[in-house]
Amino acid sequence: MGTLRPRQARDLGMSRSGLYRAAQSGKYERIARGIYRPADxxxxxxxxxxxxxxxxxxxxxxxxxxxxxxLTDAIPNALDIAIPRGSRIPATETAISWHLFAKETFGLGRSAISIPGSELDIGIYSPERCIADAFRLRGDLGYELGRDALREWLRRGGKPAALMAIATRLPRARGPLLQALEVLT
Incomplete structure (x- = not known):
């Protein structure tokens, strides 16, 4: 069994208060408000x-x-999570930095991966999309993040055509990426 929310406790034959007591006794771990996992x-x-x-x-x-x-040696101090613009940003207890991306391009370069040790999946952007986003948001993220990731991606055999195919569909990404590719290749 994976994560459990209080409203799902009844499906296991347990009341909400029974779930809270089980968490206090150590049978469940509280991950965040309203999210529990078995202790084992x-x-x-x-x-x-x-x-x-x-x-x-x-x-x-x-x-x-x-x-x-x-593609980077930088260790983020919070998990960067994108959601479609216009969505409500949920209240969280863990270190999550929520970013609102345009609905029209939200699915561009997105795939799902399994969360190790859990039954859940989470979306993740492709390396090409991440590099294009780093260049497009370089004013907020810093100029080095995108440049260093691009350099490592090219060293591993990344294809500039695949990168430019994504960059042309994102605002403010194509020009800076072209300049960086001219310098690095």
Missing amino acids: ASAADWDWIEAATRRPDATICLASALAHHD
Whole structure:
């Protein structure tokens, strides 16, 4: 069994207060407000679980996705999660930085991966999308993040045509990426 929410406790023949008592006695671990896991469950990333539970369309992006793809040495101080613009940003207890991305391009370069140690899935952006986003949001993220990720991606054999196919569909990404590719290739 994976994560459990108080409203699902009845399906297990337990009341909400029974779930709270089970958590106090150590049978369940409280991940965040309203999210519990069995104490004997395998290890999992609680930030990922909370993001996927709060928003089924949650997508790992920016520095967190670049770190997952081993394209940066930077260690993000919070999990970067993208959700479609216009969505309500949920209240969370863990270190999650919510980003609102345009609905028209939200699915661009997005795939789903399983959360290790859990039955949940979470979205993640492709390396190409993450690099394009790093260039497009370079004023907020810093100029080095995108440049260093691009350099590592090219070193591993990344194809500039695939990167430009995504960058042309995102605002403010094509020009800076072209300039960086001219310098690096």
